[in-house]
Amino acid sequence: MEALFFGPSSSSLLGVYHPASAHQDRYQGVVLCYPFGQEYMRAHRAFRQLAVALAKKGFHVLRFDYPGTGDSAGNIEEVTARQWSEGIEIAVQELKDMAGVQSVTLVGLRLGALLAADVAARRNDITGLVLWDPIITGGGYVDALKVTSAHVPSRRRQSNFIDADGNLHFNGFAMSIAFQASLADLNLVELRPACGRILQVSSHESDGFSALRQMWQCMEGYEYRHVPAAHDWNYVDHVGGILLPQPILQEIIHWM
């Protein structure tokens, strides 16, 4: 495992590269795409476990922090989802250069899944796509966060609110109005990623997951799995508990 900064020097990204096990090298890459905000904090350990397991299986894995998140440069208030997608593309290129692989699978959770599909639809070197509890529409995601946000912060409720400029503050992370706008046009159902294999894995049933499944089930290489597991990604407890949905991790590892 190798932590590194990569990408443009003015906006470098923190990545952690897990090289493939020397005895089982499949010469294939995997880039892991985190979700947003508090969900990222809760998913970090699960992503690390997934990366370690996939590397043992022979994949070269890179997980990284989007611009303005984690240890990467910038502030969350100043980035857009478009820059996050660009970050995924930079990560794909970095992994190809570093590991010498030609094809890459993107594994995304929640908003990371939507952005991974968006990137996969624009490139021809993404040969696999894993959508874990994907956000179906960017606009719908923003609306869902807004529903649970008090519009006027009070003295006792300062965490979740929309400020005077329209920026959304949710569980300690900000989503600028520019970020919200950049999500508005993203609709997973309308995307047509040209990957050889696609796995949609859902921890629970939802109308959005069903709609996506209906639209994509005729697509060649598409598979759907319902694997019941914990999925309250945006819950904040006071001790910093995190989620490790092992059944889903095992399903992804098995599918890969």
Added chain:
Amino acid sequence: MHETIAKIGSPNPLVGVLTEPTNTDGGKTAIILLNSGVMHRVGACRLSVKIARAVALETGLLCLRFDFSGIGDSEARRASGADFGRAAVAEVVEAMDHLQVRHGIEQFILYGLCSGALIACNTAEVDARIVAIAQIDGCCYPTPKSYLSYYASRLWSVEGWRMRFFRWFRGGRNVDNNDSILLGGKADFEIPEFADDPGKAAVSTQLATLMARGLCLHCIFTGRELHYRYRTQYRDCYSKVDFGDALSLDYYPYASHIFTEPVYQRDMIAGFVGWIKKIN
């Protein structure tokens, strides 16, 4: 300011990020930001990243945030038999050694939230290079005044009466949804491994030792700690410790334990940077 990866020790180096100011004051002091629970080095709500960058920009001090072994991006390497608390102290000492050898740092300021605060104090007890500690929701115990405040507020609380109603007339606990999720899905969760509560007497003795050595202490408390009820409770709790003017207290009664509120995040970081400027 620029940031680089720090690899501390071997084998299985601990992974960290070093924030180096462009205009360093050439000083011999650095700040080390510790993990809180199982959250990785960026800290709850990215607080550690924000603090490191603000400190580097405004004070010219070098900052290191790193993951204890088995947390975040650091591989597990604890010796069998060593508990987390003891191993963490040894790893902070290792990080200080690393900065001393590589960057000529001689003095350290530690920052920790919750379990990180406890580790900061325990490390300071065994390593005199630590000259100051900033802690969020560190060890503090109720005082007569805090009891009075707590029970008085419950008497006037609508929520308190609602809970009593459930207990008295409905014959059961009023467990909210999030609690039930936590209780129902244990296998899918991992919660922090906390060190045992050291107890008031032990903390008091430790503080007396640290104060006698000249250590500076910046204590921040949030309203999430139900037993912390007023700004100067820490001083009252350890009334036998001679803090002199080495103790600085900040209290955010409406802030959550992990500072999910942007306004309190900003205030807390500004207060932290101000304290660093004052003591350095």
